[in-house]
Amino acid sequence: MEAKLTFKEYNENLRQGRLSGLKCGGCGEVSAQPRLVCAKCGGSDLEAMELKGDGTVQTFTVNYVAAEGRESEVPYIVVIVELDEGPWVMGNITGLRPEEATMDIMGRKVRMEGSAVFAGDRYSSGEVARPLFRLVA
């Protein structure tokens, strides 16, 4: 049992616009976050893979109340996307104004277009990237 994908690798790949994940050799489950053991079957035969970044919007919110240090970002849209490979990822949506975000976007197709980086604050351990998505249909 050894880590096939570390958070550092995941984060650096995402900063360069690539979404990495793990595929379970036992059951085929795909994870979009580093883990030591398959969440579905408990197996440890995991292999790193690159995810395409295509998926559908599952849910969203427009956040109006900022956490300390992120005041300049509000309002912004947070989305959960189900990737075509199966796993869910959280990111932001571009090309859509906050007031345009209604439940109509749920189920819409999106494509990942790069990433954005949370610069970190005094509590976090450095920069953390998240995927950016754009509605495609």
Added chain:
Amino acid sequence: MRKVVIAGAGMTKFTGKQPRTAVELFGAAAAEAINECGIKPRQVQALFMGNFMGDFEEGQAHLQAFTADYMGMAGIPANRYENACASASAAIRDAFIWVASGQYDIVLAGGSECATKMGTPLATRTFAMASDSRYEYAAGLTFPGVFAMLTHLYAKRYNIPLETLKGQLYQVSINSHYYGARNPRAQFQKELTLEDARKSPMVASPLQLADCCPFTDGAAALVIASEEAAAKMTKKPVLIAGVGQASAGNLLSQKEFLPRIRSRELAAGQSYKMSGLGPRDIGVVELHDCFSIAALIALEGLGFFPYGTSGRAVEKGETKIGGKVAVNPSGGLKAKGHPVGATGAAQAFEIVRQLRGECGERQVEGVKAGMTDTLGGDGGTLCNMILRRGW
């Protein structure tokens, strides 16, 4: 395993900003619990204390040891529990297990929090620390955001128009404030009108301020004892009939279950099995309404109503006293307040008082069994307790 009871229960008034430290707040709640039992602090054999954010609120980690010392119990083992909003419930569950095992006869368990010392921006930041810093916070997820996304998911999954669901959610908050107005220890002792709820500012769409619990200072504590030890302390021991606890990964890793909370269904199942009781036997429940939608999800996960129907049940009054199950007669997290690390103990405090028939105009008449439900993070921890009259 031995039978374990709650022999005494104490709670401070829940408030906004106030001058006492978390140690002092816990001391006040614990003194009430201990005094009820007619025991001395030195008879307590261990302290299990929930606290979520003392580090950020007061620059104070490790406050459990100082609390034991403050109460004249120095020398006993003292543990802090950090399970986000479910911290105190995890502490109480462990107290139950240690007493049931025979290791201790008397344990003090509960929690304390001074969340308002942080102010809204820092509190919003630190509460978000109970989400995933790697895969959720980077995108700007806050706690209202978690439940906002669950609200949209719930509306879609159960095919409920968002406006209809919003109306049901307002009613959840209106009910909480109705009871909070009748609880002298609640932070908001004031009713909420539909008009005020509708006008309240948007926090994370579709949730408005009226859907959100406040930041709160407060503490609650229980004397957990073996049935035998408690015989000398109280004529009304409240039996801990069942407990359950489960965990889950971040929101994304719960994709197969949402908007259901899998950890709740596991924990509730454990509680029901251990107690031999089912949802029909529960007359009163204090459940985790950190946001209005969370109450609907909890009602269904605990088995009180079928999935997707609890909003209608709320509208029909089935969650008020006299309905199918009395929900949050304390005012819940929404109106009583939500001092994070103390919340589970405050829920248990209300159930204890309800079972003992001490709740005045918000009393559920003749209630014999009650339940607590405490959710930590975005479902990462879930604890349930089933309590019943032990006399």
